[in-house]
Amino acid sequence: MKELVVLSGKGGTGKTSLVASFAVLARSKVLCDCDVDAANLHLVLRPTVRERQEFWCGRVAVIDGEKCTQCGLCQQLCRFGAIRDFRVDSRACEGCGFCFHTCPAEAITMKENLAGHWFVSETRYGMLVHARLGVAQQNSGKLVALIRQRAKQIAEENDLLYIISDGPPGIGCPVISSLSGTSLALLVTEPTLSGIHDLERVAGVCRHFGVPAMVCINKYDINEENTRKIEDYCLSNGFVIGGKIPYDGAFSKAIMDGVPVIENSDGRIGKSLEVLWHKVSDSLKD
Amino acid sequence: MLQRKLPEVWYQNGTSVIITVASGKGGTGKTLVATSLALSLTERTKVQLLDCDVEEPNAHLLLSPVIVGSEAVSIPVPEVDRGKCNYCGKCAEVCAYNAIAVVPGYVLTFPELCHGCGACSYLCPEEAITEVGREVGVVEWGDADGIKFVQGRLNVGEPLAPPVIRQVKQLANREGVVIVDASPGTSCPVVEAVKGCDFCLLVTEPTPFGLNDLALSVEMVRELGLPCGVVVNRAGIGNGEIEDYCKQNNIPVLLTIPLDIEIARLYSKGVPLVAGLPEWSGHFLKLFSQIGGIVRERAGGIKR
Numbered sequence: 001m002k003e004l005v006v007l008s009g010k011g012g013t014g015k016t017s018l019v020a021s022f023a024v025l026a027r028s029k030v031l032c033d034c035d036v037d038a039a040n041l042h043l044v045l046r047p048t049v050r051e052r053q054e055f056w057c058g059r060v061a062v063i064d065g066e067k068c069t070q071c072g073l074c075q076q077l078c079r080f081g082a083i084r085d086f087r088v089d090s091r092a093c094e095g096c097g098f099c100f101h102t103c104p105a106e107a108i109t110m111k112e113n114l115a116g117h118w119f120v121s122e123t124r125y126g127m128l129v130h131a132r133l134g135v136a137q138q139n140s141g142k143l144v145a146l147i148r149q150r151a152k153q154i155a156e157e158n159d160l161l162y163i164i165s166d167g168p169p170g171i172g173c174p175v176i177s178s179l180s181g182t183s184l185a186l187l188v189t190e191p192t193l194s195g196i197h198d199l200e201r202v203a204g205v206c207r208h209f210g211v212p213a214m215v216c217i218n219k220y221d222i223n224e225e226n227t228r229k230i231e232d233y234c235l236s237n238g239f240v241i242g243g244k245i246p247y248d249g250a251f252s253k254a255i256m257d258g259v260p261v262i263e264n265s266d267g268r269i270g271k272s273l274e275v276l277w278h279k280v281s282d283s284l285k286d
Numbered sequence: 287m288l289q290r291k292l293p294e295v296w297y298q299n300g301t302s303v304i305i306t307v308a309s310g311k312g313g314t315g316k317t318l319v320a321t322s323l324a325l326s327l328t329e330r331t332k333v334q335l336l337d338c339d340v341e342e343p344n345a346h347l348l349l350s351p352v353i354v355g356s357e358a359v360s361i362p363v364p365e366v367d368r369g370k371c372n373y374c375g376k377c378a379e380v381c382a383y384n385a386i387a388v389v390p391g392y393v394l395t396f397p398e399l400c401h402g403c404g405a406c407s408y409l410c411p412e413e414a415i416t417e418v419g420r421e422v423g424v425v426e427w428g429d430a431d432g433i434k435f436v437q438g439r440l441n442v443g444e445p446l447a448p449p450v451i452r453q454v455k456q457l458a459n460r461e462g463v464v465i466v467d468a469s470p471g472t473s474c475p476v477v478e479a480v481k482g483c484d485f486c487l488l489v490t491e492p493t494p495f496g497l498n499d500l501a502l503s504v505e506m507v508r509e510l511g512l513p514c515g516v517v518v519n520r521a522g523i524g525n526g527e528i529e530d531y532c533k534q535n536n537i538p539v540l541l542t543i544p545l546d547i548e549i550a551r552l553y554s555k556g557v558p559l560v561a562g563l564p565e566w567s568g569h570f571l572k573l574f575s576q577i578g579g580i581v582r583e584r585a586g587g588i589k590r
Contacts, residue, residue, distance in 0.1 A: 009342050011312005011470040016495070037471040038310040038499040059382070079403055091477055091510070096382045096403030135505045138474045141445060169312035169470050170341035173445035192554035194317065194344040201342060201442055208443035222547070223554040252523040255493045 001155050002183040002284040003148075003163040005034065007206075009198030011169035013188045014218040017251050018276070019166040020044040020260035023125040025277040029162035031123070032151040033130040034178035036116065036143045041166045044260055047121030047128050055118055055131065055146065057139040058095040059110040061088045067107035074099035074108065091136050115139050118147050120154070125260075127154050140168075141177035148178070162284065171205045179205065184284055185213045186242060191226035199230065203239065214283060215239045216276055219247040240283070243276030245269065304464040304483040305577060306338075308507075310499025312470035314489045315519035315543065318553055320467040321348045322560040323487075326570035328432035332462025335430075337437035338479035339469040340423060340450040346437055347556045351430035359438070359450045360419030361402035366393045370414035377406035377415060398445070423450035427457060434459065447475040455482070463574075472499075472506040480507070485577050486514040487540070492524030497531060504535060513580050517573075520545040538580070541573045 004022075006015045019041060023031055033041040061082070063074070068086050075083045078099060082092035088099075100108045115138070118131035129151045133140050151163050167178040167185075179185055185206050189199040199215070206213040215234050220227045227244070234241050250265035257264055262273050307320040316339075324335045337345040364377070364386060375388040385399040386406055397420050407415040423440040438454040440447050447469070455478075458464050468479035480486055486507045490496040500516065507514045515538045518528055522545040532539050543549065543559075552562035560567045 008312075010344070012314060037473045038312075038502055040311070040495045040498060043494050043498060077404070077408065091481070094401050094403065096401060096405055097380065098403050098405035098408070101380050101405060101409055133473055135472050135502060136474075136477045136509050140473050170447075170475075171442060172341045172440060172447045172475065174473075175341075176443075176445050190554075193347040193556040194342075194553075197344060197347060198342040204442035222550055226554060249523075252493060255495055256524055258494060 001161060001163065003152075003165065004184050004186060004280065004284060005165040005167050005178050005182045006186045006188060007167040007175060007179065007202050008169060008188040009171060009202035010189070010194050013190045013195060014251065015188050016040045016044065016166055017254065017261045018186070018188060018216065018273070019164060021262035021273045022164050022277055022280070023123070024260050024262050025274065026162055026164060026281070028160045029126055029164050030151050030154045030158075030160055031126060031128040032147055032163055032165040033128065034144045034148065034165045034174065035168040036131040036133045036140055036147070036174065037168060039130055039132060041128065042121070042130055044255065044258055045123040045125060045128055046258060047123045047130070049119050049121045051120040053118050054114060055116040055143050056112055057115040057142050058113045059097065060090045060093045060095055060113050061097070061099050062109050062111050063088055064107045064109070067105050069105045069107070071104060074103055077102060094138065116143055118143065118150070120150065129154065141173040144174050144177040171201050175202070175205065176209065179211055180209050182211055184280070185211050186216055186280055187213050188216045188218055189230060190219045191217060191223040191230060193226070196226060196230055196233070200233070203237065213239055214242040214280060216242050217244045220244040221246045240279070242279040243272055245272045245276070302459055302461050302464050303485070303581060304458065304466060305485045305487055306466040306468055306480045306483040307487045307489060308468040308476060308480055308503060309470055309489040310472055310503040311490065311495055314491050314496060315517070316470070316489050317344045317348065317467055318519070318559055319487065319489050319517055320465050321345055321558045322566060323570050323574065324433050324465045325431065325558055325560050326567045327463055327574060332434070332459065333432070334434040334436065334459045334462065334464045336454050336458060336464060336466045338451045338454055338466050340438035340440045340447050340454065341469055341475070343437045343439055345467050346435070348558045349430035349433060349435060351428040351435040353426045353428040355428070356424055356426040358421045359423040359425060359453045360421045361400060361446070361449055362404065362417035363397040363400045363402060363420045364395055364406050364415045365418045366395065367414045367416070368393070370412045372412055374411060377410055380405045380409050401446070402449070422446060425450070425453050425457065448478045451475060451478040472502045477506065477510070480512065481510055483512065484581050486512050487517060487577070488514055489517045489519055490528060491520045492518055492528045497527050500528065501531065504537065513584055515540040515577065515580065517541045517543065519543045538576070540576050541569060
């Protein structure tokens with residue numbers, strides 16, 4: 001069983017559209033939406049939820065006003081600025097428990113935190129594991145690790161060939177959690193200066209964690225000079241270019257219609273997506 | 287030229303107003319909006335731009351600032367003095383992040399898991415733990431066409447963006463307009479960038495993805511108790527769902543930018559919208575005036 005994660009550094013380069021198309025093209029797979037912060041894959045795969053679970057993670061300090069002597073020690077020790085006027089700002093609290101361990105009046109308790117929900121769903125294209133982190137929550141990395149583990153379990157139980165994950169933008173905690181230990185990262189970029197800059201950063205993260213990476217240039221024809229720069233960068237850094245996809249209104253239209261773009265486009269886009277999946281799946285065989 | 291008339295200064299001299307540009311979905315045009323808004327205001331007032339998307343900072347690509355200074359961002363992590371340690375295990379017991387493990391005769395620290403809370407060093411009965419800085423990123427500052435520019439960069443391979451964002455925000459001006467460019471999403475790095483601002487400008491696109499993620503952003507902004515308004519970018523691809531949502535939820539749509547290949551090409555080359563198409567400057571000044579109206583009204587309401 002092989003695990004593919006689609007990342008980009010920069011948001012809005014087309015990760016979800018590609019993953020939705022791979023969902024159509026790949027035969028034996030489970031899908032996983034690792035963008036737990038702003039998940040979108042369900043909007044095109046239209047899943048039926050089969051299993052819904054709570055995600056309890058981290059703790060938050062609570063001060064008992066009756067016991068509190070207002071000595072101010074907690075306020076002074078908290079490095080996250082989470083205590084003001086003898087009250088805890090739960091959004092700023094990182095759950096370290098420093099205040100809980102030191103309060104002379106034992107007025108502080110640590111409360112378990114419901115940080116989100118996760119789901120196992122059925123789609124026309126196979127099973128999907130996805131999640132919704134609570135708004136303004138921390139611990140996105142742990143939720144990603146949890147749903148990846150569930151996806152892996154589903155793949156093993158059903159003897160599936162692939163886990164295909166839609167990753168979050170950026171290079172921080174949830175990206176690292178989506179990437180570590182996968183078989184291949186497909187990095188989707190676009191020929192803008194931001195696209196190039198962000199590709200180099202996320203490629204650096206892949207190198208750091210020892211995950212092989214392949215690049216896809218989306219909307220390659222909006223700036224062909226920048227596309228050549230990306231090709232040069234890939235050549236000199238040893239990244240294979242899995243595909244170049246032209247700018248096409250079919251992508252937005254498919255999102256509007258709530259279907260994978262490959263089911264909703266003319267031959268040109270369909271062909272380029274098939275070529276891309278072919279290269280990706282070939283590379284996963286190695 | 288009438289539309290380029292500059293807005294009155296609606297905040298008091300000697301104070302600042304902080305506007306954060308955010309969006310749930312990535313790639314909707316946060317940086318495009320933040321940079322053009324900043325550039326439009328330079329003739330009128332002091333403007334500072336803080337790039338708080340420390341995972342993928344992009345504003346510098348459009349503004350080409352001359353960087354004049356920088357400082358490292360570090361998290362204090364524990365260092366155990368083996369001579370003093372008696373392996374009692376207190377540090378491992380209090381660490382909420384499993385960043386210290388103690389076995390008889392040995393202490394192991396995992397600096398990449400440490401949040402730098404300081405509990406272990408404070409609570410160690412033997413005073414065997416000191417804190418040393420572990421570098422996780424950098425903050426840089428400089429000037430760009432009349433804009434005071436500050437950006438944070440998280441080191442590649444590091445998971446925790448909030449400490450870098452906090453350090454960028456410490457450099458916020460106390461006077462004039464401060465524009466904060468946030469990272470996409472609604473979780474802790476975004477909250478860190480948004481909190482403490484006077485107004486949150488949410489950039490979206492008229493697709494189901496844009497609408498889904500806008501609703502998440504609005505939930506976050508409401509949770510923080512901040513006023514917000516919407517910029518619809520790439521208008522023309524979808525239907526009127528975003529406008530309907532905004533109307534139902536009493537959120538003003540303050541600016542609409544059409545889907546236009548020329549705008550996309552300028553962005554791809556790193557040219558700010560108002561530099562490539564100067565007629566947009568008036569729209570951004572009007573946007574600023576409208577934000578002013580909302581912030582002022584709210585401040586008045588609170589006073590009363």
